[in-house]
Every structure is written in structure tokens, then in C-alpha cells.
Amino acid sequence: MSDSSIVTGLHAEAHDPALLHHFAEPQQQRDAASLGMWVFLATEVMFFGGLFCAYLVYRLKYFGDFGAASKSINLTLGATNTVVLICSSLTVVLAVWAAQTARRTLLIGSLAITMLLGMVFLGIKAVEYKDKFEEHHVPGVSFSFDKVEIPGHPGQYANPSHAQLFFSLYFVMTGLHALHMIIGLGIFLWLLIMAWKGRFTPEYYTPVEIGGLYWHFVDIVWIYLFPLLYLIDRHP
Amino acid sequence: MSGHSKSSPLPTYVAVFFALLVGTGLTVFAASVDLGKYNAAVALTIASIKATLVALFFMHIKGASEKLTKLVVVAALFFLLLLLGLTMTDYATRLWS
Numbered sequence: 358m359s360d361s362s363i364v365t366g367l368h369a370e371a372h373d374p375a376l377l378h379h380f381a382e383p384q385q386q387r388d389a390a391s392l393g394m395w396v397f398l399a400t401e402v403m404f405f406g407g408l409f410c411a412y413l414v415y416r417l418k419y420f421g422d423f424g425a426a427s428k429s430i431n432l433t434l435g436a437t438n439t440v441v442l443i444c445s446s447l448t449v450v451l452a453v454w455a456a457q458t459a460r461r462t463l464l465i466g467s468l469a470i471t472m473l474l475g476m477v478f479l480g481i482k483a484v485e486y487k488d489k490f491e492e493h494h495v496p497g498v499s500f501s502f503d504k505v506e507i508p509g510h511p512g513q514y515a516n517p518s519h520a521q522l523f524f525s526l527y528f529v530m531t532g533l534h535a536l537h538m539i540i541g542l543g544i545f546l547w548l549l550i551m552a553w554k555g556r557f558t559p560e561y562y563t564p565v566e567i568g569g570l571y572w573h574f575v576d577i578v579w580i581y582l583f584p585l586l587y588l589i590d591r592h593p
Numbered sequence: 594m595s596g597h598s599k600s601s602p603l604p605t606y607v608a609v610f611f612a613l614l615v616g617t618g619l620t621v622f623a624a625s626v627d628l629g630k631y632n633a634a635v636a637l638t639i640a641s642i643k644a645t646l647v648a649l650f651f652m653h654i655k656g657a658s659e660k661l662t663k664l665v666v667v668a669a670l671f672f673l674l675l676l677l678g679l680t681m682t683d684y685a686t687r688l689w690s
Contacts, residue, residue: 399669
């Protein structure tokens with residue numbers, strides 16, 4: 358009690374309600390929050406890194422089978438999703454900039470469009486998954502990948518169990534990515550509600566900045582997933 | 594923090610956005626050309642350039658006021674390379690399997 362009264366006494370003339378008492382200034386508070394987010398993103402790099410590592414090992418071991426399996430995924434849908442995510446990253450930086458410069462309409466609009474693009478991404482992903490289910494390319498008892506030629510090796514067929522490994526990695530990696538997208542949508546819904554209530558000001562927009570960092574990270578993961586899963590051996 | 598007093602960051606954001614779109618088109622095109630073993634290298638190079646652009650400009654690594662942030666990014670990349678690199682020193686040299 359006595360501490361807080363001293364602090365209040367010191368800053369009596371200009372107390373910023375958005376500034377927590379253990380920070381000296383708003384900039385320090387923002388830096389601390391973003392540093393914390395970056396540490397979390399570093400753990401996410403290791404989280405996805407394990408999957409990328411497993412992918413690397415088996416791709417080098419069964420390159421031909423991975424190429425054949427990769428060719429069966431719909432490239433148009435994958436490329437469209439890449440563009441959708443890049444557009445959403447642009448609307449996220451617009452949202453952060455709008456919060457910094459107190460543009461409420463732009464902030465709310467950018468957050469809403471980001472969410473819309475995120476849902477488009479998940480919708481396209483669902484269509485892609487549906488195709489895989491219908492083609493029996495989902496690992497499990499009904500998996501089938503018979504008589505599929507290895508790209509560049511006419512008359513040579515891919516080993517179904519090696520192709521199944523590719524599809525396991527495909528579903529786990531894109532599935533984990535999609536889970537991150539769903540969590541991102543939840544975060545952005547919360548940001549949208551807070552922005553609607555007018556909680557963000559040029560002095561305090563940390564949640565927008567931090568939520569943006571998360572969204573961009575998920576975008577970066579997809580930037581690697583797209584060529585690695587969809588473009589292994591596409592040339593004629 | 595691309596500060597308040599500086600000029601608007603919007604032109605940079607739009608330029609990065611178009612660079613990312615071009616990179617996506619380029620990586621799809623490069624995959625349709627037979628480059629032999631260099632296909633993977635080209636795809637990963639383009640992906641890394643795109644990821645770097647996102648991190649530097651969209652995630653405000655360039656111009657971050659806190660140097661510790663940059664250290665965390667470098668540390669994350671270092672441990673990722675350690676994970677991939679040391680795993681490959683094992684698998685890539687298993688001549689018996």
C-alpha cells in the first residue's frame with residue numbers, strides 16, 4: 358500500500374492508466390511484451406522443427422515415393438491458400454498500423470478481413486482434406502496408393518507404405534498449422550471485440566502487436582510447408 | 594516499432610506484400626522446371642527470402658528497439674539448425690542402412 362502511494366505520488370500529474378506500475382515507461386512495457394512473445398515463438402520454432410526434421414529424414418530416404426505422393430495434392434488449392442495467407446499478413450500489419458495511428462475504422466476493418474481470410478484458408482484446407490479422404494490417401498486401414506508412378510521414372514511405382522509416411526507428415530504438419538490458424542482466429546476475434554470497445558490507443562495497442570506476431574509466425578510456417586509438401590517433384 | 598514521427602510505413606508494407614506474391618509465383622514456376630537436385634535448394638531459398646521479409650518488415654524485427662528480440666530470433670534459428678544439422682550428420686552418414 359505504501360509503495361503504491363509513493364508511485365502515485367511521483368506520477369501524480371501525468372499517470373498513464375495503460376502503464377503498469379512496474380514499468381518505467383510505455384516503450385519499456387511494449388518491448389517486454391514483444392520480447393515475451395518472441396520467446397514463445399522460439400519455442401514454436403522448435404515445436405514445428407521436430408516435424409520438419411522428421412520430414413527431412415524421410416524425404417531424403419524415400420524421395421521418389423514422396424515426389425509421387427506430393428504430386429497427388431491439389432497444387433491450385435495450395436497456391437491459392439499461400440496467396441490468401443500473404444493477403445492476411447498484409448491486413449495484420451495494417452491493423453497494427455491503424456492501432457498505432459488511432460484509426461478505429463481501419464483497425465476494425467483490418468481485423469475483420471484478417472479473420473475472413475483465415476476462414477477462407479481453413480475452408481480451402483477442408484476441401485483439400487475431403488479430396489484426400491475420397492482418394493483414400495488418409496493413412497490408416499483404408500489407405501490405398503497403388504500403381505502410382507514415381508515422377509521421372511516411367512513404369513516404376515511408388516511404395517504405398519512410404520507414400521503413407523508422406524501423407525502422415527502431410528496431415529500432421531498441415532493439421533497442426535490449421536490448429537494454429539483456429540487459435541489465431543480466436544485471438545483475432547478477441548482483438549476485434551476489444552477494438553470495437555475502443556480499448557486500443559496509440560499508447561496501448563500491445564495485444565494487436567502481439568497477436569500480429571503470432572499470425573505472421575503461422576504465415577511463415579506455411580511459407581515453408583507449401584514448397585516442402587506441394588512442390589517436391591512437379592516438373593514434367 | 595516503426596515510430597510515430599517517421600514517415601508512413603505503408604509503402605514498405607505494400608512493397609513487401611507484392612514481393613511475397615512474386616515469390617509465391619516464382620516458387621510455383623521454379624517447381625515446374627527440371628533443375629535436378631537444385632529444385633529443393635531453389636524452393637528453400639525462395640521460402641527463406643519470403644520468411645525473412647515477413648520477419649523483418651511485418652514482424653518489425655528491423656527497427657526493433659530492443660536488441661534482446663534479435664538475440665531470441667537468432668537463438669531460435671541456431672537451435673533449429675542444430676536440430677536439423679546434427680540429425681543429418683547421423684542419418685546422412687548411415688552407409689549401412
